[in-house]
Amino acid sequence: MNEEYILQLQHIRKEYSGVIALKDVSLELKKGEILALIGENGAGKSTLIKTCSGAVIPTSGKIIINGREFTSMSPQLAAENGIAIIYQEFNNVKGLSAAENLFLGNPIKKGILVDKKAMEKEAEKAFAQLNIKINPKTLAGDLTVGYQQMVEIAKAIMQDAKVLIMDEPSAPLTSAEVESMFKVCELLKSKGVSIIYISHRLEEIYRLSDRIVVLRDGEYIKTLITKDSHIDELIHLMVGRDLKESYPPRKACIKEDEIVLELRNVCGNGDKDINLKLRKGEVLGLGGLVGAGRTELAQMVFGVVRKTSGKIIFNGKEIDPKTPREAIDCGIALVPEDRKRHGVLLGISVKNNINMPIYNKISRASVINSKKEQENAKKYKDDLLIKTPTLNQLVKNLSGGNQQKVILGKWLAANSELIIFDEPTRGIDVGAKFEIYKLMNDLVEQGKTILLISSEMEELMGMSDRIIVLSEGQITGELKKQEFKQDSIMRLASAVKEVKNEN
Amino acid sequence: MKTNVLNQLKSKAIWVVFALLFIGFALANPRFLSSSNLFTIARQVSMYGIASIGMTFVILIAGIDLSTGSVITIVNIVCAYLMVNSGFSMAAAVICSLLMATLIGVLNGFLVSTIGIPAIIATFATQIVFEGAAYLLSGGTPVYGFDERFKVIGQGYLGPIPVPVIIMICCFAIGAFILNKTYFGRYFYAVGGNEEASKLSGIRVGAVKYLIYALSGLFAGLAGIVMLSRTNSAQPTAGKGYEFDVITCVVLGGVSVSGGYGKISNVVAGVLIIGILTNGMVLLNVSTYMQMVVKGIVLALAVGFDCLQQKRASK
Numbered sequence: 001m002n003e004e005y006i007l008q009l010q011h012i013r014k015e016y017s018g019v020i021a022l023k024d025v026s027l028e029l030k031k032g033e034i035l036a037l038i039g040e041n042g043a044g045k046s047t048l049i050k051t052c053s054g055a056v057i058p059t060s061g062k063i064i065i066n067g068r069e070f071t072s073m074s075p076q077l078a079a080e081n082g083i084a085i086i087y088q089e090f091n092n093v094k095g096l097s098a099a100e101n102l103f104l105g106n107p108i109k110k111g112i113l114v115d116k117k118a119m120e121k122e123a124e125k126a127f128a129q130l131n132i133k134i135n136p137k138t139l140a141g142d143l144t145v146g147y148q149q150m151v152e153i154a155k156a157i158m159q160d161a162k163v164l165i166m167d168e169p170s171a172p173l174t175s176a177e178v179e180s181m182f183k184v185c186e187l188l189k190s191k192g193v194s195i196i197y198i199s200h201r202l203e204e205i206y207r208l209s210d211r212i213v214v215l216r217d218g219e220y221i222k223t224l225i226t227k228d229s230h231i232d233e234l235i236h237l238m239v240g241r242d243l244k245e246s247y248p249p250r251k252a253c254i255k256e257d258e259i260v261l262e263l264r265n266v267c268g269n270g271d272k273d274i275n276l277k278l279r280k281g282e283v284l285g286l287g288g289l290v291g292a293g294r295t296e297l298a299q300m301v302f303g304v305v306r307k308t309s310g311k312i313i314f315n316g317k318e319i320d321p322k323t324p325r326e327a328i329d330c331g332i333a334l335v336p337e338d339r340k341r342h343g344v345l346l347g348i349s350v351k352n353n354i355n356m357p358i359y360n361k362i363s364r365a366s367v368i369n370s371k372k373e374q375e376n377a378k379k380y381k382d383d384l385l386i387k388t389p390t391l392n393q394l395v396k397n398l399s400g401g402n403q404q405k406v407i408l409g410k411w412l413a414a415n416s417e418l419i420i421f422d423e424p425t426r427g428i429d430v431g432a433k434f435e436i437y438k439l440m441n442d443l444v445e446q447g448k449t450i451l452l453i454s455s456e457m458e459e460l461m462g463m464s465d466r467i468i469v470l471s472e473g474q475i476t477g478e479l480k481k482q483e484f485k486q487d488s489i490m491r492l493a494s495a496v497k498e499v500k501n502e503n
Numbered sequence: 504m505k506t507n508v509l510n511q512l513k514s515k516a517i518w519v520v521f522a523l524l525f526i527g528f529a530l531a532n533p534r535f536l537s538s539s540n541l542f543t544i545a546r547q548v549s550m551y552g553i554a555s556i557g558m559t560f561v562i563l564i565a566g567i568d569l570s571t572g573s574v575i576t577i578v579n580i581v582c583a584y585l586m587v588n589s590g591f592s593m594a595a596a597v598i599c600s601l602l603m604a605t606l607i608g609v610l611n612g613f614l615v616s617t618i619g620i621p622a623i624i625a626t627f628a629t630q631i632v633f634e635g636a637a638y639l640l641s642g643g644t645p646v647y648g649f650d651e652r653f654k655v656i657g658q659g660y661l662g663p664i665p666v667p668v669i670i671m672i673c674c675f676a677i678g679a680f681i682l683n684k685t686y687f688g689r690y691f692y693a694v695g696g697n698e699e700a701s702k703l704s705g706i707r708v709g710a711v712k713y714l715i716y717a718l719s720g721l722f723a724g725l726a727g728i729v730m731l732s733r734t735n736s737a738q739p740t741a742g743k744g745y746e747f748d749v750i751t752c753v754v755l756g757g758v759s760v761s762g763g764y765g766k767i768s769n770v771v772a773g774v775l776i777i778g779i780l781t782n783g784m785v786l787l788n789v790s791t792y793m794q795m796v797v798k799g800i801v802l803a804l805a806v807g808f809d810c811l812q813q814k815r816a817s818k
Contacts, residue, residue: 304703328705342703347696347763352689357705359686366685410704 005064006031006194007052007083007163012061014047021047022058025220027213029163034185034195036209036226038202040238040490041290041455044218045198049165053078053085065163084156085165088172090148094141099123101140102155126154130184146177153184157193164188165196170204171291182208200289202231202494214238232487235494239457239486247462248434250441253281254465259316260418260449261301266310269296271473274310278418283440283450285464287457288493293473294453295337298420301451302334303327314418328357333411337422337453339400343407346396350388351377353395353406357414380409384439401432408439419443420451425459437463457486471495517757517772524776528783535786542665546657546733548778549667550575552771554726554749555756556678557608557719559770562753564695564715565762566622570611571723571749573633574604575742578727580637583646583737586653593653601724607633608720612713630746638739647736657732667729674722679767687714696763751798752777754805761813777801 007029014022022044029035039045050056051063054073063070065081073083092101099120100107108118123136132150140148149169156164166185170178185195185208199205205212206226214221214237221237258280266274271293278284286294299305301312303321312319314330321327324334336342345353354377355362362372377391384405388398395406404424411419421440425433440463444450454460460467461484468478469492477492479485528535554571561568578600585596607629614625659666682688690711693701702708726745731737756773758765780801784794 302703323707324703325705325707334703336703341697342700345693345696345700345704348689348692352693353704356689356693356701359689363686366687368684368686368689370684414705 004030006066008062008064009048009051010062010064012048012051012063013059014051014056015059021218022051023218025061025215025218027220029194029196030210031194032189032192033210034189034197034208036205036212037196037198037215038200038205038212038234038238039215040457042217043215043238045215046167047218048215049085049167049196049198052083052163052165079159082160082162083165084159084161084163085167086149086152086156086169088168090152092140092148092151095139097137097139098127098134098143098147098151099136101151102126102136102158104155122158123154126158130154130157131187132180132184144177145172146174146180149173149177149181150184153188157188161193163194163196165198167198168200169197170199170201178204200494202234206231216241235487235490239490241458241486248438248441251445253445253447255280255447260314261451262311262313263297263301264311264313266297266300266307266312268308268310269293269300269305271297271300271470274475276468276475278449278451280449281444281447282465283444283452283463285460285467286451286453286470287460287467287489288455288470290455291472292470292493294470295422296473297470298334298422298451298453301327302332302420304334328414328416331415331417333414333416333419335404335407335411335419335421335424337426339403339407339427344395344403347394349392350381350386350395350398350406351391354380354409354413357410376413377409380412383412384409385435399432400428401435404428404432404436405439416448418449418451420453422453423455424452425454425456457489460489461486469493517755517769517776521772521776521779524779524783528779528786531783532786535783540782540786544778544782545668546665547782548774549665549671550726550730550733550745551748551752551777552671552774553674553729554723554745555752555770555774556674556767557715557722558746558749558753559678559756559758559765559767560681560691560715561622561719562750562758562760563691563762563765564712565760566615566712566715567626567750568608568611568716568719568723569623569626569746570607570629570633571719572742572745572747573630573637574607574720574723575727575730575745576739577607577633577637577640578604578724579731579737579741580641580646580739582728582731583649584640586650587646587648593650597728600728601721604724604727605717605721608717608723609713611720612716615716616709616712634743641737641739643739645736645738649732649735653732654735655732657729657734667733670725670729674725675767675771678770681718682767687711691715692763694762747802748777748781748798751802751805754802754809757809759809759813760806761809 005028009025009027012022012025025044025048037045047056051058052073054075054077057072063073065083070077093104102123103119108115108122120136127134130150130153134143134147134150140151143151153164169181173181189195197209209226212224212226212229212234214224214234216238224234256279259277260280261278263274263276274297286297288294300307303324303326306322314332319330321330340346345356351373355373359368362369362376374391381388381391386405386409387402395403398406425436428436440450452460452463466478466480467484467489469476469489471493476495479488534540554575558568558571581603582596582600585591585599586593591599611626611629614620615622655666657667661669682691690706693704693706694708694711698708727742730741752773753770754760755776756765756770758770781794784797
């Protein structure tokens with residue numbers, strides 16, 4: 001086989017009960033190179049690297065490390081063959097020192113006792129090798145995020161890793177920390193270590209990588225030589241799918257002069273200076289990558305997390321919801337991203353779920369008016385075509401699409417005016433998706449207003465009247481319907497507006 | 504259809520256990536079936552029954568209230584003290600001590616909901632505090648000498664039925680009414696099933712917790728009043744260990760310790776089982792220590808059964 005490559009993935013395929021996560025993906029990593037792996041959310045990057053660590057067993061395909069062939073890996077095999085992954089969540093124990101973390105699970109012993117001194121000495125050497133200054137005695141919990149990451153890297157190198165896979169390593173770091181991480185990466189590269197670097201920050205990729213592999217929708221798209229490629233080409237490769245799905249049409253229903261929601265310099269929950277206006281009958285899309293601060297913004301409007309500054313103006317009145325209850329009473333509703341954990345109450349009935357926000361209103365002296373309860377549930381079951389044998393069916397027995405409709409029924413029963421949809425069609429089959437889209441159209445045609453958060457580019461472009469894109473907690477741009485283009489959205493989503501503040 | 508029948512059976516399983524135990528004790532000792540013994544059981548279980556309503560609510564939201572026994576004790580002491588030493592009328596003393604029991608519940612609610620102490624620790628702390636307080640107040644000696652009329656609550660009869668049994672039945676009815684007919688009841692199930700989703704559906708979860716712990720205190724207090732009237736003297740150890748039996752009743756009655764699931768009607772069965780188990784073992788001359796062993800095992804079995812079901816469901 002080819003001597004040049006330390007790691008080869010050949011024709012990797014992964015299916016999850018009929019859903020294809022990876023489709024014939026191949027990748028080659030040379031000795032001592034930094035290979036960037038890029039793609040949108042859900043492109044399959046994480047699944048791919050997990051096949052290297054043994055966390056994911058491929059359905060078919062080969063993994064070749066230093067000429068040895070494997071059909072799948074296990075965490076142990078990966079370690080033996082010199083593959084280490086630095087995840088976004090560190091595997092450290094906060095209450096142990098940096099040195100002890102370095103030797104976690106494999107301490108230097110003196111008889112039956114742990115030899116702290118020897119470990120600290122070794123740790124010092126390991127850190128010196130990477131040109132990093134960490135006192136081995138410092139508790140991991142007292143180190144900055146950047147240094148905690150360095151400890152992870154040092155650990156991998158100490159265990160003789162030849163391939164280092166880094167999953168969004170720069171995401172939690174300040175810009176100075178990113179600089180020192182880069183230095184470590186380059187140092188490792190010069191020592192012959194190969195790195196697979198996953199990041200959505202394109203400018204980092206241009207600074208650091210030798211080659212770029214692009215994935216899209218679980219498929220291998222292309223490999224580029226970094227210095228010969230251009231950022232426009234890259235963005236186009238990431239998002240350049242043909243738009244084939246059709247979206248149900250809707251009547252023009254935007255009331256230009258009626259502002260339902262206005263945010264003025266809203267800060268908090270990781271977001272900064274958010275300004276936007278939402279008109280009655282409009283579907284405003286919020287685009288961006290996972291972690292861009294869109295859900296966080298929704299949480300502030302819905303009273304889950306309080307904003308730290310700025311103004312939220314709803315129907316001309318300033319509001320400051322401290323609890324979801326207050327937001328609901330104003331007329332704001334949230335269809336959350338994690339349907340099963342945050343959206344529906346799985347263990348209780350369809351009827352109870354739909355009435356939950358208004359029980360206090362359909363009760364007299366705390367006693368529920370069961371006729372009204374039944375009527376309400378029946379109305380929204382019929383209006384939204386919720387498929388359930390009876391209203392007393394437990395929600396956990398319904399399909400994902402019907403659960404989503406129950407949530408919607410709940411908010412319609414509560415007479416909400418503004419409905420925030422956070423990834424409304426995640427994990428819902430195609431037929432049910434289309435129904436949800438139609439319902440959204442019905443809602444705006446009836447004078448409701450929608451804020452749509454979606455990571456699915458097609459859905460965002462197909463359903464929104466206007467799109468605002470966020471990146472790292474800030475608005476990076478706004479697009480009108482006629483300006484919608486996957487490339488422009490992606491460019492805004494990966495933009496970094498300004499250097500992150502130092503801690 | 505088949506699974507439906509199976510589920511039906513499963514929900515009635517507790518009553519089958521009750522019937523088997525009942526028949527078993529009846530065969531083992533003929534005295535068990537005598538009407539005087541059955542009335543004794545009924546009177547004994549009434550206190551468990553009353554206190555179990557509040558505990559049912561607490562466990563429904565996946566909480567626990569370990570202070571029940573201490574609330575019973577301090578209600579005994581305070582109510583007796585007010586009647587004997589402070590010259591309160593019977594009604595005033597009862598109302599004041601129930602109010603105090605409710606406030607202890609509110610305190611638990613504050614510790615659990617506002618401060619965020621895990622329920623098991625918060626109510627453990629209040630248990631110790633009020634057990635100590637009861638000793639301090641009574642000086643460690645019993646308080647007695649109440650009005651004859653006070654005896655009616657614990658010892659009286661309405662026709663052939665003991666008054667405490669009537670109180671218990673009323674309490675069960677109130678409990679079932681709260682759970683099934685009021686919107687708070689819906690909130691209890693919702694919060695127990697999923698706190699985060701409940702919050703996002705507009706439920707003020709904190710307020711619900713306050714209410715539940717307050718009710719737990721109130722029902723424990725009521726059990727304390729019945730006990731005081733029955734024993735006719737306030738002992739500083741009156742309610743010691745009571746929470747254990749009450750928790751066992753509730754869990755036996757199928758209220759899930761992970762929250763969100765349970766019915767008052769089955770808790771009735773749980774209460775009756777503990778009642779006849781205690782009584783039957785006494786009749787069979789089983790030693791107190793052996794009784795502890797048996798009850799401990801029953802609790803572990805009941806919770807174990809629930810946890811196994813949860814585990815299977817999550818697979």
